[in-house]
Structures are given as structure tokens and as C-alpha cells.
Amino acid sequence: MEVKITEKDNVMIAALAGRLDTAVSQEVATALQPLIDNADKTLVLDCKDLAYISSSGLRIFLTIRKAAAAKGGKVIVRDITPEIRQVFMMTGFLNLFEIQES
Amino acid sequence: MAKRELDSVTRKTARQGLLIVIVAVITLEATAVLQYFYSRHILSEEATRRAEGQLAATELHIANVVDQVETAVHNSIWSVQQQINRPDSLAAITVRLVGNNPVICGSTVALVEKDLSPYSYEQGGEILTSSLATEEYDYKHQEWFVKPLELRGGYWSEPYYDEGGGNMLMTTYSIPVTDKKGRVAAVFTADVSLDWLTELVGSVQVYPSAFSMVVSRSGQIMVCPAETLVMRHTVHDLAASSSDSSTFNSINRSMLSGHAGNTTFKYEGKVHYMFFDSVERTGWAMSIVIPHNEIYGNIERLGKIVSVLMLLGIAMIILILYHTIKNQHNLNQIEENKHKMEGELKVARGIQMSMIPKIFPPYPERGDVDMFAAVVPAKEVGGDLYDFYIRDEKLFFCIGDVSGKGVPASLVMAVSRSLFRTVSAHEMSPQRIVTAMNDSMSDMNESNMFVTFFCGVLDLQNGHLRYCNAGHNAPVLVQESGNKELTVVPNLPLGIMPGMYFTEQETDLECGTGLFLYTDGLNEAENPVHELFGDARMMKTLKAGVESRVLIDTVREAVHTFADGAPQSDDLTMLYIRFMNSMKSEEMERHLILHNDIQQIPQLAEFVEAVADLAHLDVGLTMSLNLALEEAVSNVIMYAYPKGSDGLVELEAIIRKDSMQFILSDNGTPFDPTAAPEADITLDVEDRPIGGLGIFLVRNIMDEVKYTRSDDGKNILSMIKKLN
Numbered sequence: 001m002e003v004k005i006t007e008k009d010n011v012m013i014a015a016l017a018g019r020l021d022t023a024v025s026q027e028v029a030t031a032l033q034p035l036i037d038n039a040d041k042t043l044v045l046d047c048k049d050l051a052y053i054s055s056s057g058l059r060i061f062l063t064i065r066k067a068a069a070a071k072g073g074k075v076i077v078r079d080i081t082p083e084i085r086q087v088f089m090m091t092g093f094l095n096l097f098e099i100q101e102s
Numbered sequence: 103m104a105k106r107e108l109d110s111v112t113r114k115t116a117r118q119g120l121l122i123v124i125v126a127v128i129t130l131e132a133t134a135v136l137q138y139f140y141s142r143h144i145l146s147e148e149a150t151r152r153a154e155g156q157l158a159a160t161e162l163h164i165a166n167v168v169d170q171v172e173t174a175v176h177n178s179i180w181s182v183q184q185q186i187n188r189p190d191s192l193a194a195i196t197v198r199l200v201g202n203n204p205v206i207c208g209s210t211v212a213l214v215e216k217d218l219s220p221y222s223y224e225q226g227g228e229i230l231t232s233s234l235a236t237e238e239y240d241y242k243h244q245e246w247f248v249k250p251l252e253l254r255g256g257y258w259s260e261p262y263y264d265e266g267g268g269n270m271l272m273t274t275y276s277i278p279v280t281d282k283k284g285r286v287a288a289v290f291t292a293d294v295s296l297d298w299l300t301e302l303v304g305s306v307q308v309y310p311s312a313f314s315m316v317v318s319r320s321g322q323i324m325v326c327p328a329e330t331l332v333m334r335h336t337v338h339d340l341a342a343s344s345s346d347s348s349t350f351n352s353i354n355r356s357m358l359s360g361h362a363g364n365t366t367f368k369y370e371g372k373v374h375y376m377f378f379d380s381v382e383r384t385g386w387a388m389s390i391v392i393p394h395n396e397i398y399g400n401i402e403r404l405g406k407i408v409s410v411l412m413l414l415g416i417a418m419i420i421l422i423l424y425h426t427i428k429n430q431h432n433l434n435q436i437e438e439n440k441h442k443m444e445g446e447l448k449v450a451r452g453i454q455m456s457m458i459p460k461i462f463p464p465y466p467e468r469g470d471v472d473m474f475a476a477v478v479p480a481k482e483v484g485g486d487l488y489d490f491y492i493r494d495e496k497l498f499f500c501i502g503d504v505s506g507k508g509v510p511a512s513l514v515m516a517v518s519r520s521l522f523r524t525v526s527a528h529e530m531s532p533q534r535i536v537t538a539m540n541d542s543m544s545d546m547n548e549s550n551m552f553v554t555f556f557c558g559v560l561d562l563q564n565g566h567l568r569y570c571n572a573g574h575n576a577p578v579l580v581q582e583s584g585n586k587e588l589t590v591v592p593n594l595p596l597g598i599m600p601g602m603y604f605t606e607q608e609t610d611l612e613c614g615t616g617l618f619l620y621t622d623g624l625n626e627a628e629n630p631v632h633e634l635f636g637d638a639r640m641m642k643t644l645k646a647g648v649e650s651r652v653l654i655d656t657v658r659e660a661v662h663t664f665a666d667g668a669p670q671s672d673d674l675t676m677l678y679i680r681f682m683n684s685m686k687s688e689e690m691e692r693h694l695i696l697h698n699d700i701q702q703i704p705q706l707a708e709f710v711e712a713v714a715d716l717a718h719l720d721v722g723l724t725m726s727l728n729l730a731l732e733e734a735v736s737n738v739i740m741y742a743y744p745k746g747s748d749g750l751v752e753l754e755a756i757i758r759k760d761s762m763q764f765i766l767s768d769n770g771t772p773f774d775p776t777a778a779p780e781a782d783i784t785l786d787v788e789d790r791p792i793g794g795l796g797i798f799l800v801r802n803i804m805d806e807v808k809y810t811r812s813d814d815g816k817n818i819l820s821m822i823k824k825l826n
Binding site for chain 1: 725787790
């Protein structure tokens, strides 16, 4: 599991690659802390290379989403795979996040 | 019986030993006594010889002096006869006699008819002459004058002290002299000093404390070491003053009888030996007294020392004998213990053999399994084991080899076998069985013995085999397409260390495939030139398609032929299982066992992908299943067991034609995940709780979720996903 954060024009982009399962969720949560600290900006979660997400991963997404809502920022989930989209649908996350296709 | 026999051996040895001691004692004692008496005899002879020799020598000396005196006197008699009527000339004769003979210190010619007696004597180197014819002396009544006249011959007087002549012990030889007409006219005398006698006898020293005595014919003591007795007492006085006067009187009588002899007497409680002899002509008697101690003291001291040494020697012999007998006894006991031990070993082997299934075929009523086993025991009891039984249509089986041999190995074998039965009674997973056995055996393993072990669970309905190896030889899959070793992760043997992780493996057996399990007594069997039977020979001997009994017999025969009489060093155990169910169901099973460690989640993902592959599922469904199972499993990993404690999570996947079932079980605290409230996914971001998604996903992805708490304390979560 890899997390890479870049910032450009006041937009913070976090590129996630690999499997976000329970074993690595703690580690990923720590890596994504900058996004929560900058929740007033536009945050992009790039899921092009995210192969799998567990409920603990979804929890991290939700935490970021809640922070943005509180600070007036915006969260965009970009390029999710059909499988993850299915999970998002199942869990109602499609309604909580702005999903973008690049 | 053996004990009595051995005891009698000990008694026999003791008797023989005692006999040796007695013979030794008698021999030693007889030798010592003989030697003692012989030595005594020699000493006695020696003492007699010495005493008699000394007596003879002294007497010879006295006789010499007596002869000298008598000869000198006799030679002068003629002169006296010639001059008898010329009294003036007589003095010249006596002067000459004294002057010519140093032994003679005085001489007189005393006339019978007249009162005339000129006396010559030596004094201070000069010879003086006086007359004895004085009124106060009255020589005609003196002994020296009267006796010769009476006897008409020479006479030696009783010894006397010459008080006038310088306190000398004296004796006088007197002889009557006749005139020309043959009438006794005078008595001619010669005085002899006996000082030389005192000196001579005093110098006689046959033994340091022996002493000599000379007594006159009347018993007067002449020479004696006690000078106060000399000339003042007679031996009769001494006898009278003694407490045992009769003995001394008889001694005196024999001594004074004029014969030689010897006798013994007791004086002051001590035995003395006395040798005596008479001195010719004078009538004196000389005796030598030797104290008993003087003769026999040394031999008696020696005798005592020898006795003590002998006693010591005997004591030593007895001691040695005692120890020998004791050793013999100990040896007997060792022998006895050996007998006992051998008996017990026989019993141990009997018990051991009774623990393993021996009735073949074990399941004659079943058509789905054909099995046979054999143990070819080595000389000693060994530690091989095998066991099997059927529960819930599953065949539980195991084979093992305990390190070492003898009773310890057989005890560990018995423990292993009991543990296998106990643990497998409520476990389906070979991995769990092996882990539990290892933990329990490592805990109590103080003798550092270990067991190589292979445990399998064969589902007789579908040929699915789950197995776990613990350092044992890989079993052989015997099949028509060719024999091959079953793939096994080696793992460590049981009993090395608690908490070890053992890998479980699984495979599916085709109908007709056999599984051949064995201990290293087979491939390590040796022939007389120490070649091993080896894996290659074993593989060649194993033939598919034959009955289990035939296969085992063939292998046994092959090993026997190969060994060619070489002694078998290790037990040889074989177990052959042929799966024969041709009607096996289409069901497939896979198992996964994880520790309660969240880092094991990736293994779960691999497992789910493998199962999804078997069921030909698409990527989406695979991920959904993965998601649901990860939620369920991670929930157990994180919450079922108290923090820091070790626990296992088992997941069983059953693939059927139209569905998949996942059974998740753990031994943790009771928890029903299905009782959690349903998450509301319609809420806004602000109102959505962070948690609660896990069980929601499980419920949504799976078609049926059911929680049960089993009787043996397990949380069991069954999840079914319908296919198509």
C-alpha cells in the first residue's frame, strides 16, 4: 500500500495504490493526516491504483469527509474501480462523496 | 524362583569362604605352635648345654687347683718323713712349699706325738714362720688335724674365713704323714685361698641375670652373688626360711648328693632353672641358676608378636571374605534386577502394543477406505506409534517416532498417543491437533525427548485430506500415475518448544489413491554391509492398485530380504490408507488458520482468492467476499481474545455447486456480531457514525449469516453466499 501526497494550486492530492485492508489502515490513516489538517482546502483522493478497500479504509475516507465538512473544504474521490464503486454504492458512500472520472 | 537360587549361591560362597578361613587359621596356628615348641626345645637344649659346659669348665678349673695342691703336698711328704724327727728342718719344708706354689698360701706339719707345729705363711710377699702349737689354738682338736687321722687319708676341710690371715676364704688340704716305721707321726697341711674361686665363679655368666653358687659339702654357701650370705648361711638355712622349704630341701639333698643334675623351682612367683654338679674330692657342689625369662623371654615375646600378627591376618582374611561375599551378593542382586527389568520391558512392550489398533481390516463394513498397518519391533521397546479412528465421516490418523529407544521412548509414545486421542476428540484441524500436542508435550518435556509426527484428517465423503507434519518423513502418495511424496512443510518435531506454529496443508485424494506412512526404521533398515534400504527401493516396492494388506506384506518382505539377517536397530512402522470412495460428492473444502494478529490479513486475501479461483468467481464477487470475510475475521482478531494473549482463528470454506459457505470459528469470548444494530446508510456526512460498517458489509454481501456458540466454547459464524 502506497500513499503519495502532492499539493498544487491549493489542491491536495493523495494518490493511493494497492490494497487498503485492515492490516495497513492504521499506517494509511497516519499518512493521510495532512489532508485532515488541510481540510479547508480541496482534497483529492486519487483511487486509480487502489485495488481494494476494506471497511477500515472506508472509515478513513469518512473521517476525511467529516473534517472537510466541518472546515468548509471539499473532498473529491477520483477514478475508482468498478468493484470499489460497488462497495461505495452498497455502503451509501456514493451519496457522501463527489466521484470524478478523469 | 530366581531369587531363591541366587540366595543359595550367596550362601554357598559364604560357606566356602568360611572353610577357607578355618583352614587358614588351623594351618597358621599349627605352624606357629610347632615353631614355638621347637624353638623352646632348642633354647632349652642351648641353656642346658651352656650351663653344663660352664659347670664342667669351672669344675675342671677347681680340679686343676686341687690337683696342683695335692701334688705339691704329696711331693713334699717324702721330705717330711725324712725330717720328721728334726723339727727344725720341718719349717724349711713348709717354707719351700709355700714359696714354690702360689696357690698355697700357708702350710704346717703338725706332729702327733709332740706339741709341735711350725706354720709357714705368705704375707706381703714374704714367707713368715710361726708356731700353731699354742695353748689357745690347740691344734690337736682342729678339724684339719682330726679328720685326716680319722680317714687315714687326704682331707679337704670345710671352707672357712681366715680371720688372722686377712679375711680370706680359705680351705685346707691335710694329709697324715707316717714315719719310717709306718706309724702316723704328723699331719701335713696346705692352706689354699679361695679368692680365685669367688672370682672364677663370679665371672661365670651364662645369661645376663643368671648366677652361680658354690656350696660346701655341709651346705655352707661359699660363693654367691649375695655376699651377705657367704660363709654365714647354709643352703639348709635358706630352705628353712623359704615359704616352700620342702622343695628347697629336696633340691639341697640332690645337689649335695655328689651327683650332677638339674631341676626347676619357683622363686618369688617366677620359674628358675637350676643346673648343678659336684666338685671331685672336695665334696663341694656348684650350681647355676637361670631364670625362666632369661631362656624363654625372647621366644615368648616373639610368640606374642606372632600371635598378634596372626590375629590381624585372620581379621584381614575375614574382612576380605566378608567383602567378597557382599560383592557377590550385590552381583546377584544386579543379575536379579536385570531379570526383573527384562520382565518389565516385556510388559512395557505389551502395553505399548495394546495401545495401537491391531485389528485389520479395521472397518470391514466400509467400502470407502482400505487400510492396514504393521509394526516390526526391534529388540528393545521403541517409540513408534500410529493411530486412527473415524469420527463424523472423517478418518483421523497419525504416525510418529519418538527420539531414542527403551522405556523412556515408549513412555513418551504412550503420552503422545493419549494426547492425540484427547486433542483430536474435538478438533477437526490437524494443525490445531499438532499445535495443542506440541504445547502440551513441550511444557512437560524435561528429558528433551521429541517426536516426529504426522497427523491427517481425511474426509471420507470427498477424499479431501487436511494434514500437518511435525518433522516426520513425508508420506508417499501411491497412485497409478506414479508414486510421489506428499508435499509437506517439514516443521519442527513435537516437544521442542511451546508456542510453535505448524503449517496445515491440504489436498484431494482421487479414488484408488493410497497414502503410505512409515517411520525411518524402513528407509534406514540396514543390510549386513551397512547399506540403507533407502527411498528409491521403497518407492519401487510400493505398487498402486493392490490391497493394503498385500502392499504392507510386500514391503515387509522386501525389507526382510534386503536386511539378510542383519539385526534390526529400530522399530519399523507402516500405515497404508487407500481412499476408495468412487461416489465422492462434488463438495470442496479449504481451511485457513490464522493467529490473532492483524498483520495476517494478507494471508486471508490469498486464501479468498484461491477459493474464488476454485469456484471460478469474477473479480467483483471475489472482492466482495474478501471484504465481508476481512470484516468478520479482523473483528475476531481484534476483539475475540484479551489483548496480548495468543489465539487462533479458523476459517473453513466449503464450495458447492450453487453456493459457498464460510465457517469462521474461534475460542474467544462469546460474541454475536449479528446482534449489532444495522447501520443507516442514508444519513448525512455529519450524522454518519464512523464505525458499524463492518457487520453491515458482511450482512449485505452474504446471503445468510448465522452465529452459534458451540458446546465446546467456540464462536461459530456461518456465512453463505449463493452463486448465480
